[in-house]
Amino acid sequence: MRRAVSVSSLAFVFLAGSAAAQAKPDFSGSWTSEPEATSPDRAAGAARGGGGAGGGAGATGDMGSGWGSTITIAQTADSLVVEYMFFTRGDMQPPLRFAYALDGSETANTVMMGRGMQVQRSKSAWDGERLVITTLHAFPGPEDGRPMTSEVKQILSLESPSSLVIAATRSGVLGGPPSATRTLYGRRPEGM
Numbered sequence: 611m612r613r614a615v616s617v618s619s620l621a622f623v624f625l626a627g628s629a630a631a632q633a634k635p636d637f638s639g640s641w642t643s644e645p646e647a648t649s650p651d652r653a654a655g656a657a658r659g660g661g662g663a664g665g666g667a668g669a670t671g672d673m674g675s676g677w678g679s680t681i682t683i684a685q686t687a688d689s690l691v692v693e694y695m696f697f698t699r700g701d702m703q704p705p706l707r708f709a710y711a712l713d714g715s716e717t718a719n720t721v722m723m724g725r726g727m728q729v730q731r732s733k734s735a736w737d738g739e740r741l742v743i744t745t746l747h748a749f750p751g752p753e754d755g756r757p758m759t760s761e762v763k764q765i766l767s768l769e770s771p772s773s774l775v776i777a778a779t780r781s782g783v784l785g786g787p788p789s790a791t792r793t794l795y796g797r798r799p800e801g802m
Contacts (some may be wrong), residue, residue: 634736634739634741635739635741635767635768636685637683637685637690637741637766637768637774638683638684638685639682639683639797639798640680640681640682640797640798641680641681641682641683641774641795641796641797641798642679642680642795642796642798643674643675643679643680643793643794643795643796644794644795644796674776674778674791674793675764675776675778675791675793675795676762676764676776676778677692677694677708677764677776678694678695678696678706680694680695680798681693681694681795682694682705685712687712688711688712688713689709689710689711689712690709690710690712690734690741690743691707691708691709691710692707692708692710693705693706693707693708694706706721707719708730708732710732710734710743711734712734712736712741714733714734714735715733716731716732716733717731717732717733717734718730718731718732719732728747728748728749729748730745730746730747730748731745731746731748732744732745732746737765739767739768740765740766740767741765741766741767742763742764742765742766743763743764743765743766744761744762744763745761745762745763745764746759746760746761747759747760747761747762752784758783758784760780760781760783761780761781762778762779762780762781763778763779763780764776764777764778765777765778769794771797772796772797773794773795773796773797774794774795774796774797775792775793775794775795776792776793776795777790777791777792777793778790778791778792778793
């Protein structure tokens with residue numbers, strides 16, 4: 611009897627541990643980018659005109675997370691939706707909205723930018739407690755108009771319940787070098 615209780619107790623602990631290990635972080639909330647401490651490499655980049663961390667529209671020479679300095683994320687069991695204001699209020703445009711399936715299936719987001727509609731095809735995958743979103747951006751080549759693509763990978767992780775990190779890597783385009791950025795976001799209080 612005592613052995614049966616011990617075995618069932620161990621099974622309960624194992625199952626509870628497995629369930630906790632499978633729980634994925636929830637990135638939902640409103641987030642604003644925060645400047646990070648400047649490292650010597652960042653300081654040198656800023657001196658050359660490269661911007662620091664933070665990302666978004668205000669960072670000179672730094673494409674940040676690719677989603678702007680203030681973002682809103684809504685997450686369910688099967689999707690993640692990111693919204694942010696790209697245009698100014700005077701442009702009378704709605705926020706940009708990107709939806710991603712969390713089951714690994716491809717999603718397409720269409721955005722009106724520059725010379726017309728752009729379709730971005732994305733897939734997401736969990737890597738432990740990090741969410742990796744890989745997006746292919748299609749565009750016509752400037753020389754001959756042939757279709758080209760560039761890849762952006764965004765890795766979302768929580769440092770704490772109030773601190774979101776988005777590490778973004780971008781493939782080199784038109785012979786340019788690849789780039790990588792790390793943007794730290796702080797959770798905005800409700801109602802802001």
